[in-house]
Amino acid sequence: xxxxxxxxxxxxxxxxxxxxxxxxxxxxxxxxxxxxxxxxxxxxxxxxxxxxxxxxxxxxxxxxxxxxxxxxxxxxxxxxxxxxxxxxxxxxxxxxxxxxxxxxxxxxxxxxxxxxxxxxxxxxxxxxxxxxxxxxxxxxxxxxxxxxxxxxxxxxxxxxxxxxxxxxxxxxxxxxxxxxx
Amino acid sequence: xxxxxxxxxxxxxxxxxxxxxxxxxxxxxxxxxxxxxxxxxxxxxxxxxxxxxxxxxxxxxxxxxxxxxxxxxxxxxxxxxxxxxxxxxxxxxxx
Numbered sequence: 001x002x003x004x005x006x007x008x009x010x011x012x013x014x015x016x017x018x019x020x021x022x023x024x025x026x027x028x029x030x031x032x033x034x035x036x037x038x039x040x041x042x043x044x045x046x047x048x049x050x051x052x053x054x055x056x057x058x059x060x061x062x063x064x065x066x067x068x069x070x071x072x073x074x075x076x077x078x079x080x081x082x083x084x085x086x087x088x089x090x091x092x093x094x095x096x097x098x099x100x101x102x103x104x105x106x107x108x109x110x111x112x113x114x115x116x117x118x119x120x121x122x123x124x125x126x127x128x129x130x131x132x133x134x135x136x137x138x139x140x141x142x143x144x145x146x147x148x149x150x151x152x153x154x155x156x157x158x159x160x161x162x163x164x165x166x167x168x169x170x171x172x173x174x175x176x177x178x179x180x181x
Numbered sequence: 182x183x184x185x186x187x188x189x190x191x192x193x194x195x196x197x198x199x200x201x202x203x204x205x206x207x208x209x210x211x212x213x214x215x216x217x218x219x220x221x222x223x224x225x226x227x228x229x230x231x232x233x234x235x236x237x238x239x240x241x242x243x244x245x246x247x248x249x250x251x252x253x254x255x256x257x258x259x260x261x262x263x264x265x266x267x268x269x270x271x272x273x274x275x276x
């Protein structure tokens with residue numbers, strides 16, 4: 001009984017805290033920027049054949065940015081998704097089945113050139129591509145193509161919070177306009 | 182660590198269950214000489230173990246990938262054995 005009363009009391013004090021102006025101001029300071037960024041990135045395509053990695057990244061990116069995160073497990077699924085819709089950011093695994101990361105983008109670029117129903121946004125913008133791989137950065141360079149612009153590399157072999165922080169930096173740079181690194 | 186970057190416990194359990202299934206397939210792959218499968222599993226574990234907080238598995242992934250590339254069957258057997266023990270240890274201590 002006493003425990004239940006304490007829990008109820010704790011809930012009331014939490015509600016008071018959430019409503020307090022100081023809490024709201026602090027929350028806005030902490031998460032306001034992220035929400036601003038989130039509004040600029042509506043759709044992310046994650047091309048990744050490692051189901052463990054794609055599940056956890058999809059879950060976390062959706063929660064962090066409240067955006068759509070589509071997953072393609074192989075290059076051909078990725079090409080189909082790209083032809084069907086535009087993406088604000090592509091996170092590309094390097095070692096994919098059949099094709100590597102660069103071959104995937106080159107094939108997609110060629111396929112899109114002959115696709116009559118391609119969404120118009122693809123003609124207006126280059127989509128920033130972040131390579132996400134456990135291979136070395138030097139081994140994962142992507143040539144610039146008509147539709148894609150390589151903007152950087154993220155190593156898979158690091159804790160999730162570091163991976164998410166680096167993705168957040170790329171999203172932040174997208175809002176200011178990307179430049180290749 | 183902020184809540185949004187933590188890995189849910191259920192996902193960690195699924196991760197370990199998938200590795201157990203992988204290990205069974207790895208033993209079959211050693212017998213059949215399917216080195217590309219072993220290389221793929223090693224490469225994936227090298228990449229994703231740290232993200233899930235299982236740092237101890239990462240060097241085993243590297244060792245598996247390297248041994249598969251050089252088609253070194255005795256080393257592959259040892260690495261898969263070590264991998265099995267490491268997964269069992271995680272199951273006992275963290276699950």
